Amino acid sequence: MDAGNTQAGGARAAAVVLRPRKVLIAAWVGAVVVVAVFAVLAVILRNTATGVYFTVADQVAVVLLGIFIAGGFLLVARPRVRADANGIEVRNILMTRTYPWADVQRVAFPDGASWARLDLPDDEYIPVMAVQAVDGARAVEGMRALRALHAAAR
Helix, strand or coil: EEEEEEEEEEEEEEEEEEEHHHHHHHHHHHHHHHHHHHHHHHHHHHHHHCCCCHHHHHHHHHHHHHHHHHHHHHHHCCCCCEECCCEEEECCCCCEEEEEEHHCCCECCCCCCCCCEECCCCCCCEEEEEEEEHHHHHHHHHHHHHHHHHHCCC
16 A cells, blocks of 8 residues: 655645555566466477477467466556545546545445445445455555545545
8 A cells, every 4th residue: 555645735635545465466477477488388389390380470479369368467456546535536457437535435345355345325336456355454554544534524
């Protein structure tokens, strides 16, 4: 969790930026391993006597396939939360949404859940994948910071 404090006109405004730690590390390690494996496969395929002739274009295609798969791994490294006194921006794997604190009923982390969520009116909720249970104490600190901002805005 990264938290930044700024001083503006004597007033103290806190901004909180949260990202998952363990998933981020696993995604990068997985992406690097996938690219390395596909690069090695591209080299080996050219030199094996399988009866199939692999050209340089085939080798490049195998490496590009590995890069695309690695990009898919890195999508899980995208989640982030930015929150300040005005509201909260939640970026999950594919979408980014911003909510003023007035629209957020509570910041919750249900028992057994993998990540936090924002409870909205009409029984709707938005997953907050940046605050994950596997991060342990970091997730607890992040939840405290988000709940403090939410309480201060209400």
